[in-house]
Amino acid sequence: MTGQVRTVDGRVAGRRGQATRQKLLDCLGEMLSSSPYRDVKVIDVARKAGTSPATFYQYFPDVEGAVLEIAEEMAKEGAGLTELVSGRSWVGKAAWQTSEELVDGFLDFWRKHDAILRVVDLGAAEGDKRFYKIRMKILNSVTNSLTDAVKELQTKGKVDKEVSAAAMAGSLVAMLASVAGHQKGFTTWGVKQAELKPNLALLVHLGITGKKPVR
Amino acid sequence: MTGQVRTVDGRVAGRRGQATRQKLLDCLGEMLSSSPYRDVKVIDVARKAGTSPATFYQYFPDVEGAVLEIAEEMAKEGAGLTELVSGRSWVGKAAWQTSEELVDGFLDFWRKHDAILRVVDLGAAEGDKRFYKIRMKILNSVTNSLTDAVKELQTKGKVDKEVSAAAMAGSLVAMLASVAGHQKGFTTWGVKQAELKPNLALLVHLGITGKKPVR
DNA sequence: TACTTGTCCTGTCATGCCGTCAGCTTACCG
């Protein structure tokens, strides 16, 4: 389905080529973690990978193109976030546990990939559809599951019909993503991780069920 | 207090100089709206302003420095967001109105300054303290007011003591900021502005008061 | 008006990154 990995000039990448390519991606990932996106240069990535800029351009059209590649990879992993919601219960004590685990899982994922996610977020906010699609892919895996949860609670009459399930789920997920992206900021401001998580869980619970949690 | 506007080489900028400087800032602002941050070049800004790159460097150390300048200006305006919350009521029907107006005001502000806020957000996420400070200045104007509101409701016994007022306020504001930054994204995904706002207001209301709104 | 002073702008230059190409080296295969 994905076809073979190809170089920019159309050749099929073999064993060695793929290794080089991967090394470049790894080095780019590291650079993104340590320096501002704006200052990441092709030549630096190449140097770090022990190769030349020309080699970089053999595999990627530009820095952005390579970032997209990394992001795509991460998005695949992000699809697994669905399991934080799907099949979970939103009733009684179980609902609280579901909320907590969702928040935990989400924050962990974000912390793990923060550098790339920053860039994806920027690209998406700037209106680049490719980045936006990737961001969607990750967030939707959670958003869709949450939307379903709300809808189900609505059919059971446990949540007001007026609530737009999609908007609610989307807002909650956006909140999680934003807070996750500024976790360091929160701690600097004096809010500790320990009190941040329960409050996020509380908001999730309130948003989905419309009620205070039973702990 | 702010002292005089100075050039990079220490001279005091006069009438004409300040005009040029401002023009450069304006043009930079426009460029940020129309092209990715990574691709904004000094030479383009200078050309757009009808001057030369050398002139740009007379007033700013680099693109980032100029962006900080614009952001600082915006932050001053952002301080006015406090009024969306301070002195408002969080009881009964008034609480719902307060929530709605907060969401409205916030989204408007973000839409107005979206380009520059994107960059500030990125800088803050990357750990740049200067950008982080600006982001704080804007968000705190709302966060602090909201924190006070929660604390007041807590002393009246209307909100659980366990809730961390700061964390709750911070999370809600982060949500608003994130959703605001991806407004276009939401509409693309099929969530209309009309249903987005009430749901955000609902979440704000739930988060602050812990109860469903009375409309 | 001519002169002086300090602000303001730009031409120019060395430096460094970008992105491409031709050509060399390496690996694989019959």
Add this chain to the structure above:
DNA sequence: CGGTAAGCTGACGGCATGACAGGACAAGTA
């Protein structure tokens, strides 16, 4: 061992960066 395709890089024109010195300009002074 030759052929073929993959893999890599030196080299190059082009462009942005950032610094400087010097010229243009406005305003005050005699």
